[in-house]
Amino acid sequence: MGNAVRYEIKDRIAWITLNRPEKRNAINLAMRKELQDAFEDVKHNPDVWVAVLTGAGTVFCAGKDLTEELPWENRGVLSNTALHHYQMNIFKPFICALNGGCYAQGVGFALNSDIIIMSEKANFGWPHVKRGVSSISGPTRGVHVLPWHVAMKHLMLGRQLTAAECLRWGIATEVVAHDELLPAAQRYAAEILESAPLAVRAIKEVARRGYDLPLPERMQLAELVVERLDRSEDRREGIQAFKEKRKPVWRAR
Numbered sequence: 001m002g003n004a005v006r007y008e009i010k011d012r013i014a015w016i017t018l019n020r021p022e023k024r025n026a027i028n029l030a031m032r033k034e035l036q037d038a039f040e041d042v043k044h045n046p047d048v049w050v051a052v053l054t055g056a057g058t059v060f061c062a063g064k065d066l067t068e069e070l071p072w073e074n075r076g077v078l079s080n081t082a083l084h085h086y087q088m089n090i091f092k093p094f095i096c097a098l099n100g101g102c103y104a105q106g107v108g109f110a111l112n113s114d115i116i117i118m119s120e121k122a123n124f125g126w127p128h129v130k131r132g133v134s135s136i137s138g139p140t141r142g143v144h145v146l147p148w149h150v151a152m153k154h155l156m157l158g159r160q161l162t163a164a165e166c167l168r169w170g171i172a173t174e175v176v177a178h179d180e181l182l183p184a185a186q187r188y189a190a191e192i193l194e195s196a197p198l199a200v201r202a203i204k205e206v207a208r209r210g211y212d213l214p215l216p217e218r219m220q221l222a223e224l225v226v227e228r229l230d231r232s233e234d235r236r237e238g239i240q241a242f243k244e245k246r247k248p249v250w251r252a253r
Contacts, residue, residue, distance in 0.1 A: 012047060012193060018056065021056045050092065061103065092204075094112065098110060116172050142155060196237075237250065
């Protein structure tokens with residue numbers, strides 16, 4: 001995509017790497033634009049079935065680059081909040097591989113992912129109160145993934161959660177040795193690829209779109225998506241492969 005984000009597609013997996021290690025992968029305008037381009041490709045590229053998001057260096061993302069003076073006109077680049085919304089509404093699976101500290105607006109990218117794998121060296125938090133600023137992802141997302149009193153301790157004190165704490169509170173899917181982080185992400189992606197891609201996306205679509213709906217509306221949405229998927233080639237292939245006791249060949253159509 002450019003210098004601030006590395007983007008590579010290999011075997012239907014898109015690898016997105018935040019690439020400003022000298023700035024602790026702080027999000028500047030260039031990184032936002034390149035992330036936007038990467039997310040758009042993940043969403044629309046038929047060759048991408050799974051995405052892995054990670055960072056170069058020792059920090060996943062330090063949050064917004066507070067040293068950058070932004071121009072008045074962002075020239076079509078989404079704001080960080082809009083970029084988070086965009087990522088949330090990509091129904092292909094996202095795996096976040098946290099190689100190090102994940103702070104502030106970087107937390108949004110992690111929480112918008114479907115699986116979070118953390119290096120044992122990684123941590124998680126919102127240091128905003130130490131900088132005299134408020135947070136978006138902390139009081140809107142953090143309080144929903146953590147018990148209230150745990151979230152408030154970390155938000156009000158600006159204290160980080162260790163990888164072990166993230167695992168204990170259900171933020172991390174798995175914590176691995178640092179050298180095993182990307183192999184673990186590859187392992188999860190490969191296992192996802194064994195399942196029908198349209199079915200995986202359907203599950204995520206219903207979960208995302210129905211998250212804040214009352215139960216009857218959630219179930220109605222799920223039924224509509226099931227009916228839509230019943231007309232797919234992959235559904236027919238899955239049933240046929242089951243009958244013939246063979247491995248299915250998915251086409252994503």
